[in-house]
Amino acid sequence: MKIKDADSIKRLAESSRQLLTPSVPRIAVGMSSCGLAAGAQSVMEAFQVECGRQGVECRIVATGCLGFCGAEPLVEILLPGKAAFVYGPVEENRCADMVAELREGRLPRDNLLGRREVGGAEIEDVPPLSDHPFYKGQIRIVTRNLGLIDPGSFEEYVACGGYQALAKALGAMSSEQVIDEIKSSGLRGRGGAGFPTGLKWEMTRKSPSSPKYIIMNGDEGDPGAYMDRSLMEGDPHALVEAMIIGGYAIGAQTGILYVRAEYPLAQKRLREAIGQAKEAALLGRDILGSGFDFDLYLVSGAGAFVSGEETALIHSVEGRIAEPDPRPPYPSEAGLYGQPTCINNVETLANVPVILDRGAEWYGGFGAEKSKGTKLFCLVGEVARTGLVEVPLGTPLAAIVHGMGGGGRGGAAVKALQTGGPSGGCIPSEAFDLPADYEALQKMGSIMGSGGLIVLSERTCMVDTARYFLKFTREESCGKCTPCREGIDYLSHVLDDIVAGKGAGVNLDAIEQVSRGIAAASLCGLGQTAPNPLMTSLRHFRAEYEAHVTENRCPAGVCSALLHISIDPQACTGCTACVAVCPVSAISGTKKEPHQVDQSLCIKCKACEDICRFNAIRVV
Amino acid sequence: MDSEIGIKTGEIAQRWKGTPGMLTGALQEIQETFGYLPEEGIRTLASELDIPLSRIFSVATFYSFFRLTPPGLHHIQVCEGTACHVLGADQLSAKLFRDLKIGDEGVSEDRLFSIDRVRCLGCCSMAPVVRIDDRTYGRVRQKNVAGILKPYLKEGDGEN
Ligand SMILES: Cc1cc2nc3c(=O)[nH]c(=O)nc-3n(C[C@H](O)[C@H](O)[C@H](O)COP(=O)(O)O)c2cc1C
Ligand code: FES
Numbered sequence: 211m212k213i214k215d216a217d218s219i220k221r222l223a224e225s226s227r228q229l230l231t232p233s234v235p236r237i238a239v240g241m242s243s244c245g246l247a248a249g250a251q252s253v254m255e256a257f258q259v260e261c262g263r264q265g266v267e268c269r270i271v272a273t274g275c276l277g278f279c280g281a282e283p284l285v286e287i288l289l290p291g292k293a294a295f296v297y298g299p300v301e302e303n304r305c306a307d308m309v310a311e312l313r314e315g316r317l318p319r320d321n322l323l324g325r326r327e328v329g330g331a332e333i334e335d336v337p338p339l340s341d342h343p344f345y346k347g348q349i350r351i352v353t354r355n356l357g358l359i360d361p362g363s364f365e366e367y368v369a370c371g372g373y374q375a376l377a378k379a380l381g382a383m384s385s386e387q388v389i390d391e392i393k394s395s396g397l398r399g400r401g402g403a404g405f406p407t408g409l410k411w412e413m414t415r416k417s418p419s420s421p422k423y424i425i426m427n428g429d430e431g432d433p434g435a436y437m438d439r440s441l442m443e444g445d446p447h448a449l450v451e452a453m454i455i456g457g458y459a460i461g462a463q464t465g466i467l468y469v470r471a472e473y474p475l476a477q478k479r480l481r482e483a484i485g486q487a488k489e490a491a492l493l494g495r496d497i498l499g500s501g502f503d504f505d506l507y508l509v510s511g512a513g514a515f516v517s518g519e520e521t522a523l524i525h526s527v528e529g530r531i532a533e534p535d536p537r538p539p540y541p542s543e544a545g546l547y548g549q550p551t552c553i554n555n556v557e558t559l560a561n562v563p564v565i566l567d568r569g570a571e572w573y574g575g576f577g578a579e580k581s582k583g584t585k586l587f588c589l590v591g592e593v594a595r596t597g598l599v600e601v602p603l604g605t606p607l608a609a610i611v612h613g614m615g616g617g618g619r620g621g622a623a624v625k626a627l628q629t630g631g632p633s634g635g636c637i638p639s640e641a642f643d644l645p646a647d648y649e650a651l652q653k654m655g656s657i658m659g660s661g662g663l664i665v666l667s668e669r670t671c672m673v674d675t676a677r678y679f680l681k682f683t684r685e686e687s688c689g690k691c692t693p694c695r696e697g698i699d700y701l702s703h704v705l706d707d708i709v710a711g712k713g714a715g716v717n718l719d720a721i722e723q724v725s726r727g728i729a730a731a732s733l734c735g736l737g738q739t740a741p742n743p744l745m746t747s748l749r750h751f752r753a754e755y756e757a758h759v760t761e762n763r764c765p766a767g768v769c770s771a772l773l774h775i776s777i778d779p780q781a782c783t784g785c786t787a788c789v790a791v792c793p794v795s796a797i798s799g800t801k802k803e804p805h806q807v808d809q810s811l812c813i814k815c816k817a818c819e820d821i822c823r824f825n826a827i828r829v830v
Numbered sequence: 831m832d833s834e835i836g837i838k839t840g841e842i843a844q845r846w847k848g849t850p851g852m853l854t855g856a857l858q859e860i861q862e863t864f865g866y867l868p869e870e871g872i873r874t875l876a877s878e879l880d881i882p883l884s885r886i887f888s889v890a891t892f893y894s895f896f897r898l899t900p901p902g903l904h905h906i907q908v909c910e911g912t913a914c915h916v917l918g919a920d921q922l923s924a925k926l927f928r929d930l931k932i933g934d935e936g937v938s939e940d941r942l943f944s945i946d947r948v949r950c951l952g953c954c955s956m957a958p959v960v961r962i963d964d965r966t967y968g969r970v971r972q973k974n975v976a977g978i979l980k981p982y983l984k985e986g987d988g989e990n
């Protein structure tokens with residue numbers, strides 16, 4: 211169906227509303243990559259089978275991620291006239307009972323996390339989802355549609371107010387007015403650097419030459435972060451809409467969605483969304499009768515961290531190897547094919563339609579003085595509740611880690627937080643009253659980065675973590691400039707030596723000096739920031755480094771060359787489970803009696819620790 | 831050029847010709863079709879898209895996603911991203927290599943399995959993560975490995 215004007219969008223929104231609040235129960239299963247990894251596919255199928263078998267009429271849909279990945283598979287059941295109820299984790303074998311309860315008119319209660327209001331009469335004794343500790347303090351602006359709509363359905367997006375911002379921009383605003391609105395909202399780039407988005411748009415618009423291009427950066431190279439994946443998989447039309455608006459603002463007629471190859475589902479959903487938008491005539495010629503033409507292409511990344519850097523990304527789109535160029539010239543002057551190009555991060559763009567819809571002033575009401583709006587963070591690692599959280603910028607780290615995250619996994623003491631991935635640094639738990647905003651994190655020697663928050667506990671070794679990041683940047687350095695190529699290689703090998711127990715002669719001060727040199731002399735952001743993880747952990751956790759270097763000891767029990775694995779005779783029941791899994795037959799003993807580890811054979815794979823039900827394996 | 835590889839890559843090339851990102855797009859589709867980038871496919875692509883062969887090879891070797899040798903019947907991606915690393919990806923990955931008797935070349939002798947170490951599959955909240963073909967497994971402990979591999983072993987037994 212072709213959509214010709216703003217009115218037809220409104221009409222479609224009206225007529226599609228029943229998809230979201232049908233007259234029968236609506237069962238929505240979170241089927242983003244994280245949900246699928248937790249088994250959501252079988253849960254969905256079980257609901258389909260059971261509803262058929264028990265004769266319960268339902269609308270069953272696949273949605274994006276509701277955020278609380280730690281409780282996946284997540285399911286939301288919307289009961290007409292009542293509310294929507296969110297459950298998690300929902301095991302496949304519970305579905306039959308849940309459908310039976312619905313059939314008998316009872317509300318399933320197991321693993322009920324809370325209720326979301328949809329305008330029906332209230333169900334008193336179920337607390338709102340926003341009171342659940344994971345959700346308390348979160349605001350859903352960027353993630354407004356995640357987990358609520360079927361990302362494969364154009365109509366459901368429109369029913370939630372989708373494409374009305376586009377209609378407003380094309381119908382009632384000049385390009386300059388759109389730019390002014392984004393400028394006064396205070397929106398800053400979410401890809402790491404925090405550059406004001408409106409200003410970037412204006413610079414690209416004012417560049418004299420044309421054609422111009424707009425590119426969405428969906429490379430999300432930071433390992434341990436998946437904000438952008440969730441948005442691309444869960445609300446693809448919001449990004450298509452934002453790109454059309456951005457194209458209109460800067461004067462581009464071609465847009466590119468650059469998405470990394472490791473995200474096949476995100477690529478699929480975006481391709482579908484482009485196809486649907488084309489069919490609706492929201493892409494192509496004379497969009498909504500405004501005279502504005504715009505086309506959108508999806509370009510796949512191919513597994514190189516540096517291709518997320520904007521100049522390298524441009525080379526990648528041009529079909530070259532992803533080597534960065536020195537800036538200036540900035541892409542806004544000379545980017546793709548030498549033409550003015552605006553590159554925005556996925557999350558940055560996801561803010562655009564709401565800002566136009568609700569106004570810059572409304573948006574500016576969230577967040578901190580210099581960091582407006584909200585930010586998505588991925589709370590992962592050694593944390594009790596993992597997931598995707600959206601909080602106003604400036605929220606204290608403690609509220610995120612201890613409040614939403616519930617502290618360390620299995621009660622472990624939280625030691626630090628790694629922000630900003632391989633370009634960022636660690637923040638010790640003593641400093642968790644720090645607000646999460648661009649300036650505060652930078653002051654700590656870390657960066658906001660794209661939003662990965664990796665919780666490190668007493669079971670995480672800081673030396674090993676620094677070594678991990680340096681190995682990463684060593685392998686991902688494109689090799690073009692010497693300080694990055696040679697300097698990181700050197701540091702990485704020094705750390706390899708330390709964790710291998712060969713660090714006796716290492717001078718920690720000298721490492722710091724080399725780090726500063728690399729940061730000062732590298733060509734692009736990759737090299738300039740690569741020493742950050744090492745420098746920050748040396749600053750805050752020097753004692754751990756010293757334990758490795760001078761005592762050959764890994765206090766966290768991680769660095770295998772320094773470990774000693776033994777069995778606690780008091781705790782061991784002689785169940786022989788460890789004997790069966792030990793790949794090198796290093797464990798022996800009589801059944802029902804304490805066992806022993808032969809140190810000369812042990813390869814420290816920790817398979818025994820993994821299988822032991824009596825907590826009898828000691829790693830020191 | 832009239833072999834299966836030649837014909838299919840020719841079609842893929844025509845679909846991508848002239849669009850932004852055509853080289854990586856076409857290479858990705860060729861890899862999806864054949865599981866890797868066969869030399870003949872690369873040669874066909876070079877002439878169809880009018881791009882020097884040397885440039886295609888430099889692109890195909892620069893990006894870690896592309897492979898120039900055939901994978902096993904089942905391709906395993908084990909995540910070594912930060913969240914997975916912190917939760918023991920090293921040991922998990924070592925176990926997979928050990929149990930499937932796979933060495934540095936990445937493919938088992940019977941060609942049933944191949945393994946790639948990758949950086950982040952975007953399911954960090956479910957760490958440690960392993961993907962086999964197009965199915966992703968979360969919260970994988972060493973003790974779950976045998977159970978996860980089982981369905982793939984059976985199918986392979988039948989086919990080999
Ligand atoms: C090594 C390196 C990797 C980067 N990776 C990404 C990435 O994966 N995603 C992203 O949006 N920005 C990444 N950036 C930042 C981009 O260069 C660019 O600043 C950003 O996409 C601009 O969008 P924004 O203004 O909306 O944040 C990276 C930068 C560097 C130096
Ligand atoms: S770190 Fe393994 S999936 Fe992200």
